[in-house]
Amino acid sequence: MDRRESLKSLFVGSLAGGLALKGCAPVDSEVESVAEPAAEEGYGRTEKEKIRDEKIKADSFFQEPELETLAVLCDIILPATADFGSAGDAEVPEFIEFIVKDMPAHQLPLRGGLMWLDNQSNSRFNLEFRSCSPEQQLEMVDDIAYPEEEPSDMAPGIAFFSLVRNLTLTGYYTSKMGIKELGYAGNTPGVWDGVPDEVLKAHGLSYDPQWLERCVDQSKRDELAAWDEDGNLLST
């Protein structure tokens, strides 16, 4: 078995378990095969890193009422649409619970911000935020969701909401659902063969022919490279 074959079987495990994935641009030659990762194998951690992750997961930071309030906020920030779920559906509150333990600098701003929100809410509605009606909640959020020219009494809430918004967006768009919604099309073996023609056209751009003729001819990518003694490649 040559090196390439042994590599292939190594990734694929058994050939039946492997995916011979097609490229992003169709080409004749085959793309390297890679294995479908098994869920339980982790994500390439060192022993020290594994211990760190496990410790954090075993710990907890937010109390139940805090998590409830956070969940309300996350779903106000990203509610469900006809096609995609809400932040809650993408388990954003769970992500935030992890990240504050992982990045303790977030703890005080979030805990303090949640309490500030309840304080405000108590003053206005005599209710904690999570117990308010949806209309009352939105009234409150409207006051802290936009930056101000001049700092007002709302400034702490604005800073807090901005942080929750950031973490919600990050949590959502790094989830399986969020990536699908975004339409990110990579992270898969493929063959890059340039900007699609219709995109070039839409941008009024074109490839310089002289530049292009020196680029890789993807139909020959599998052919062994060879050079003459001056370093000229014998095929592109």
Added chain:
Amino acid sequence: MQIIEAADGYDAVIIGSGAGGGMAAKILAESGLKVAIVEAGPMFDPKNNAHRTQLRWPYESPRRGANNVRPFGDFDSAYGGWEIEGEPYTHKSGTKFDWFRSRMVGGRTNHWGRISLRFGPKDFKRKDQDGLGDNWPISYEDVKPYYDQVDQLVGVFGTKEDFPNEPNGFFLPPPKPRLHELYFKQAANKANIPVIPSRMSMLTKRINTDRGVCFYCGQCSRACMVEADFSSGTCLIFPAQRAGGQITLFTDAMAREIATDADGRATGVHYIDKNTRQENFVGGKVVVLAASACSSARILLNSKSSTFPDGLGNGSGMIGRYLHDSTGASRMAFVPQLLDRKIYNEDGVGGMHVYTPWWLDNKQLDFPRGYHLEVWGGLGMPSYGFGFNVSEMNKFTGGVVGGYGNKLREDVRKFYGSFMGISGRGESVAQYDNYCEIDPQHVDEFGIPVLRFHYKWTDYERAQAKHMHETFESIFDAMGAKSVGTKPGPEDDYGLLAPGRIIHEVGTTRMGVNPKTSVVNAYQQMHEVDNVFVVDGGPFVSQADKNPTWTILALAWRTSEYIIDQINQQNI
């Protein structure tokens, strides 16, 4: 102490398994020498699923790939960083130097940017042109045959441009530019700045039956499971072992000191086994330092004996001196043409498909050394930080800043992929007063005295960073792009990053003809200890406006051939 092998157990003991150590191991083993590699980190092989981060999704990491555990994010393959628990370093006189270390087989070659540039003829003789620093004792012509060999052994894409001071090579064909790179080229050309295909060590074509061809996931920093990019383990050490080379890898083995005999010649390496916390000794006829510029300096300085009271081969007092890193500054801009763009897979190779080599004449400028430009942007894979402050971008388009609900979804969609960044990476002038030395008071967790750094940028680097920012803006202006943030001024060194941040630190065991002012000779052999060689960035007299890896590889190959020749002649 445990003796792993008797004093003459190995023909060569190599400290470090990165670019220099891997190349030395391969060349020496191929000639039939019995080689030991002492590596401070664990085994790493990107083909091993337990190590693999390539093709993983952000949600496989509970922190979504954030960079608070690994400095370039969870999926970057470097085990280490600027700060390593238990392995501190200190600073002198309030100066700053950030020291990056990768502790793993292959070292930093597992995650590096793969920008693979040869130094040009001028880069070896800078003093001749501006009177600053020193010339190398070798010229481009001495290194050219080795660059040619490295190109063909490792594989690098690029194009023959006949560009001044950017030598041609044995190139694989480059990939086509991405959309933002076409905008970059168009705007840079408008601003009279040239743009050429980048030169990077990914295989756009097959070069042998061992390694795979690039499958364009854009993740070279995660290390490639089909070995389509260069790393020392996958391209040098493992293939040499498979070919029957006698290479023994000692992992988690922290080199402490090079042992010497009564004549002051090296006899082997003392190291700490990190797992057992025991000291071991591995003996060899030749010792090759490839631990990275500062680590090699540290090991030499810690190797004191009656013959060498100030550190092995340090009669000149030059070890640790002339430490220098590349300069770096960056700027980002919003590109209105890329607003609301069509989304497709443009991962490409990891990093840029086009770049700008240094294109101006320093004689016309107020700083002596050049820089190159790197461009970044595009439809990247989301990770922690994605979507942060996205609604603020509406200030560029007159939209509403802030808010919540499905408006945010719209913001994310339309601004995705509409930003572009440019980074300058330049040459600094090596200074005698920028150095690392042994801190007399502190040890690391292995009881080894640590390094203390003293480093200050000069006005040369500050003026260069100022010029970089003017260049960034001239390109963004020509594009109609809107620069994000404010242009840094003199109060923050014109955005110049702290030394060490670009991770191109070199110069600590510099090469020269004169043993009083240099540490190694033109073959990277220590002037004062003829069986000790240095094949990392330490021997660099000057760091060009290029990335150092290709030159480390070429020089390590050249030195390895010299070692074999010297052994055959029974000189060492």
